[in-house]
Amino acid sequence: MKKCLLSSISITPVFKDNNMNIPFVNLSREADYFLPLLLQKTEKVLKSGIYINGPNVKELEKKVAIYLNVKYVVSVGNGSDALTFILRSLNLSSSDEIICPANSFIATAWSIIASGAKPVFCDVDKNFLLDIDDFKKKVNNNTRAVIPVHLTGKVFPTEQILDFCSAKSIKIIEDAAQSFGAGKNNEYKTGAISDAAAFSLHPLKNFAIYGDGGLISTNDPEIADNCNLLRNHGLKNRDEAKIWGYNSRLDELQAAYALTKLAEIDNLNNRYIEIAKRYDNGISPIAKKPELRKEYKDVFHNYVILVPEIRRNSIMSNLYQKGIETKIHYPIPLHLQECSKNLNYKIGDIPRCEQYANSMISLPIYPTLSNEEVDYIIDTLNNELMSI
Structure with a gap:
């Protein structure tokens, strides 16, 4: 090692x-150590003249996809947008329900509201993770997705609900904001076996940068394509917008810092x-x-x-x-x-x-x-x- x-x-x-x-928390201690590397990265990015959607963003997305063993990674401006964009890609309506645990940060539920759907809360188990039995009780004909949260960095056993959700056409969207690098031993990492997952790069997270940032992981090309559009005004090229989107791009400096931390x-x-x-x-x-x-x-x-x-x-x-x-x-x-x-x-x-x-x-x-x-x-x- x-x-x-x-x-x-x-x-x-x-x-x-x-x-x-x-x-x-004491973020300055860690920053003191990384500072020489961060200053080198900063100088290189500043001198490049490329600050948005540049080589560091592309390299980060590629390396995280390899690390998680997924096909697609899309970087965005923050973890909340990551979750919202995934849900927006499901084309939800006001009658659609998304189940999530009641013990989580407000962004988990806020993203459901922002996507136009209705949050339905369920209880948690002894590990503060979504209670599988209570989740199943809350499922009805309006249930479109479930958001199991890997709270405190503890892995929600996603594999235990895969068959149930597949049979009922329920999407599994992981809130992996606090769990980058966690997983089931030698089998998978969080963010790799669901329909899609959202990670936060907020300074307080275990995989953190020096500002806001987020990542989306998925093996679904349609979700990846939609999230790529949503993060950049819905533009399919410089002048043509395919959908109404957002301005939520991870900048080159933060991507460069993330590459330093990823190592x-x-x-x-x-x-x-x-x-x-x-x-x-x-x-x-x-x-x-x-x-x-x-x-x-x-x-x-x-x-x-x-x-x-x-x-x-x-x-x-x-x-x-x-x-x-x-x-x-x-x-x-x-x-x-x-x-x-x-x-x-x-x-x-x-x-x-x-x-x-x-x-x-x-x-x-x-x-x-x-x-x-x-x-x-x-x-x-x-x-x-x-x-x-």
């Missing part, structure tokens, strides 16, 4: 008031996994920890634990006082968002998702966390858990 370049970074923990100071993505993901294992071995069983699954390569974009609801906020507050920033992914389920009012969901409709929203805590996890910092998080958290 190629040694991770980031392993050469010497990380000195930052202290404040005798506590380590550990933000939830390191497996090693970066392996560091996420190493930290997750360290958490699993060290954190008290008083907290419910993510399952470490042998058959899947989960890349742990987020590491989410469950604690008693009554203590969740105090634990987060006390960790913050000790210098550890945590987050919640996500505190308000999609069906209870104000923008979902017209869908007529109420509290209690999606019980497991609602329960998790009140008891989950996301711990810091990123490749440049040092083992010393991870151990400090573990020890500080365990002290809090002992008081439960």
Whole structure:
């Protein structure tokens, strides 16, 4: 295995008031390492005079297609557009329904609305992934597609619904925003066995650039062709527009940066996994920890634990006082968002998702966390858990 370049970074923990100071994310550490390469790429692109739809964009799409083992990859301006363009390619109507889990970022549902269809929310399983049984219960004659989300970088077992969806002519569209490089061991990567998948290159994702960006992967030439049109005003050449489209192109600079990061993505993901294992071995069983699954390569974009609801906020507050920033992914389920009012969901409709929203805590996890910092998080958290 190629040694991770980031392993050469010497990380000195930052202290404040005798506590380590550990933000939830620390993008500058990674940028410090990549900076010499990024500056070289920047100079080369600027001097080329080609800033849109140039050689870096084409090379990135080609290399990602090879990496994922798919026929087509289309780069776009962000992950939300990636999902929207895929759905727009299905020619949906207002009576069509798209099923997705209620525990996800708002963009999952927003893309359904933007495509002209109706979102239908279902519950999640113990891994915060779409509950297959509840999904099947929500299917009706209006169901056109399902969006399983590989939330936190954990792989939704897409293969387990392929036959069911095929028999009912339901499209499978993966929201793979948080799971680039994840997959089922030696069989497939996320984004490779569905009708199409959307990835985000947002700076907070595991495969990240230095601004917004997105990728679409598919083996369907019609979806690929439609997405290519949609991202560039619907133009089939410089002067003729075939469809009404958008302006959502990944620029040359960000594509060049993505190529730099792509060369390191497996090693970066392996560091996420190493930290997750360290958490699993060290954190008290008083907290419910993510399952470490042998058959899947989960890349742990987020590491989410469950604690008693009554203590969740105090634990987060006390960790913050000790210098550890945590987050919640996500505190308000999609069906209870104000923008979902017209869908007529109420509290209690999606019980497991609602329960998790009140008891989950996301711990810091990123490749440049040092083992010393991870151990400090573990020890500080365990002290809090002992008081439960």
